[in-house]
Amino acid sequence: MIKLQHVSKTFRVGKNKIEALKDVSLEVNKGEIFGVIGFSGAGKSTLIRCVNLLERPTDGQVFVDDQDVLGLDKRGLRQLRRKIGMIFQGYNLLETANVYDNVAIPLKLEGVPKDEIKARTEKYLEIVGLTDRSKAFPSQLSGGQKQRVAIARALAHEPEVLLSDEATSALDPNTTDAILELLLKVNRELGITIFLITHELNVIQRICDRVAVMENGRIVESGTVVDVFTRPREAMTKQFISNESKFLIPAQLKSELLESGKLVKLTFLGESSKDPVLATLAKQFDVLPSIIAGGIDQLKDQSVGNLLVHLKGDQNKVETAIQFLHDQDVLVEEVSG
Amino acid sequence: MADFLNQWGDAIWEGFIQTTQMTLISLAFSILIGLPLGVLLVLTRKNGQWESIPAYTIVNSLINVIRSIPFIILLFFLLPFTRAVAGTTIGVKGVIVPLVVACAPYIARLLETAMLEVSKGVIEAYQSMGISTPKIIWHVIIREARSSIILGLTIAIIGLIGETAMAGFVGAGGLGDLAYQFGYVRFQPDVMYAVIIILIIIVQIIQSLGNVIARKLKKN
Numbered sequence: 001m002i003k004l005q006h007v008s009k010t011f012r013v014g015k016n017k018i019e020a021l022k023d024v025s026l027e028v029n030k031g032e033i034f035g036v037i038g039f040s041g042a043g044k045s046t047l048i049r050c051v052n053l054l055e056r057p058t059d060g061q062v063f064v065d066d067q068d069v070l071g072l073d074k075r076g077l078r079q080l081r082r083k084i085g086m087i088f089q090g091y092n093l094l095e096t097a098n099v100y101d102n103v104a105i106p107l108k109l110e111g112v113p114k115d116e117i118k119a120r121t122e123k124y125l126e127i128v129g130l131t132d133r134s135k136a137f138p139s140q141l142s143g144g145q146k147q148r149v150a151i152a153r154a155l156a157h158e159p160e161v162l163l164s165d166e167a168t169s170a171l172d173p174n175t176t177d178a179i180l181e182l183l184l185k186v187n188r189e190l191g192i193t194i195f196l197i198t199h200e201l202n203v204i205q206r207i208c209d210r211v212a213v214m215e216n217g218r219i220v221e222s223g224t225v226v227d228v229f230t231r232p233r234e235a236m237t238k239q240f241i242s243n244e245s246k247f248l249i250p251a252q253l254k255s256e257l258l259e260s261g262k263l264v265k266l267t268f269l270g271e272s273s274k275d276p277v278l279a280t281l282a283k284q285f286d287v288l289p290s291i292i293a294g295g296i297d298q299l300k301d302q303s304v305g306n307l308l309v310h311l312k313g314d315q316n317k318v319e320t321a322i323q324f325l326h327d328q329d330v331l332v333e334e335v336s337g
Numbered sequence: 338m339a340d341f342l343n344q345w346g347d348a349i350w351e352g353f354i355q356t357t358q359m360t361l362i363s364l365a366f367s368i369l370i371g372l373p374l375g376v377l378l379v380l381t382r383k384n385g386q387w388e389s390i391p392a393y394t395i396v397n398s399l400i401n402v403i404r405s406i407p408f409i410i411l412l413f414f415l416l417p418f419t420r421a422v423a424g425t426t427i428g429v430k431g432v433i434v435p436l437v438v439a440c441a442p443y444i445a446r447l448l449e450t451a452m453l454e455v456s457k458g459v460i461e462a463y464q465s466m467g468i469s470t471p472k473i474i475w476h477v478i479i480r481e482a483r484s485s486i487i488l489g490l491t492i493a494i495i496g497l498i499g500e501t502a503m504a505g506f507v508g509a510g511g512l513g514d515l516a517y518q519f520g521y522v523r524f525q526p527d528v529m530y531a532v533i534i535i536l537i538i539i540v541q542i543i544q545s546l547g548n549v550i551a552r553k554l555k556k557n
Contacts, residue, residue, distance in 0.1 A: 084465070086462070093459070093462075
């Protein structure tokens with residue numbers, strides 16, 4: 001649906017050149033939710049803006065629905081942009097227009113027939129749950145409600161793709177969840193492909209099918225969300241994940257535990273989470289597991305369990321036990337001092 | 338009071354009509370010229386939609402040059418130009434040209450400031466929806482700036498009324514001329530006082546009206 005090939009973007013600020021994107025290639029498939037995560041300044045915003053040419057790449061190619069975006073003339077670009085909805089961190093609504101008009105005005109400017117404007121505006125306000133606020137002005141709405149208006153405005157063009165530029169970054173956690181829920185619904189029920197950028201891990205975890213991790217203008221790692229989160233390869237990715245799910249234990253306790261056995265982080269996925277593997281360790285291998293810390297991360301379609309376990313027992317037996325865990329499709333990561 | 342009105346009522350009424358005529362006609366022309374100039378300034382400036390440093394520099398300097406010249410001097414300086422455009426340099430007709438030349442750049446500047454306040458994000462959102470620049474100018478930028486635009490125009494109208502006082506020098510009449518001719522030159526201060534009171538009332542009404550309309554248009 002969206003294909004970026006070797007896209008680079010260099011900004012000139014006075015005499016300095018800033019390379020915001022360096023040879024970025026990625027593909028977003030029809031119907032999926034694709035997320036790009038990175039810290040601020042990684043180039044995510046420039047990347048998403050290259051899709052609808054709010055930013056023109058210095059180099060490389062951009063395809064949307066097999067159309068070469070960079071080859072389009074002004075008129076062609078306007079046509080294409082109507083197929084691509086976009087929502088922003090700052091909502092970007094007209095302050096002088098009420099909710100209804102904020103959705104209806106762009107349709108009017110596009111030349112959509114009158115009855116159709118009314119029908120679509122009402123339909124999409126209903127979908128985002130704001131029918132009863134249609135006469136309110138943006139200044140009377142909460143952040144979450146404003147983002148809903150922005151989503152309705154984007155959907156009213158009946159786009160094939162929705163670009164989301166940090167749409168939940170200005171919202172509190174509860175509101176973020178509600179907006180993510182809405183995006184999921186948009187994806188599932190209307191079949192709209194979503195390409196989003198964020199610096200929030202939980203956005204990726206909750207709704208994305210695939211993810212790319214960005215650092216310094218490059219994509220350092222990409223894959224399905226489950227893969228990237230359970231088997232992160234790059235330091236950058238690990239840093240993101242560890243901020244959330246590393247079990248921080250006091251150094252004192254840690255060194256005590258390491259003296260008396262091995263400390264391992266176990267990650268359970270899908271099927272492997274159902275068997276009583278820890279009990280098996282004690283019974284079959286004569287290794288005594290004790291749980292130090294644990295938690296569950298809810299990903300879009302499955303949950304991932306994390307346990308920090310202390311394994312006490314004969315060294316050989318501990319090794320065999322770890323091998324057994326591997327065989328059970330449990331991811332084992334040894335924690336050292 | 339009755340005597341005063343009998344003696345001066347007609348003259349004051351005539352002055353009021355002349356002032357109103359001069360103000361409204363030059364305001365209309367000034368908006369007609371100033372609005373596109375203001376839009377041009379916004380579009381051609383750095384990072385504008387039609388960025389063009391030469392165009393911006395030319396328009397910007399021209400506005401600054403005209404705005405540097407005091408109206409009374411502009412009035413005489415422009416005499417040949419006025420004759421060429423209006424066919425005369427006297428009367429209400431003769432004063433409209435210099436009033437517009439003085440006011441249009443002022444309005445352009447006020448509108449530029451008002452339009453620059455509109456959030457870049459909203460403009461970008463409309464670009465991302467595939468809406469053309471002319472439509473964005475009218476339906477987004479001017480719409481969002483309309484409250485500040487009205488406040489700016491209010492200031493411009495009041496400025497214009499002040500400038501019409503100098504129209505007497507080319508025989509265009511008006512309230513200011515009345516006050517000057519009779520109140521100052523012929524030592525009849527009561528005429529001057531009456532005119533001042535009328536001008537104060539007019540300016541008050543215009544400013545209040547401007548404020549009310551601006552507040553209504555803001556709607557937030």
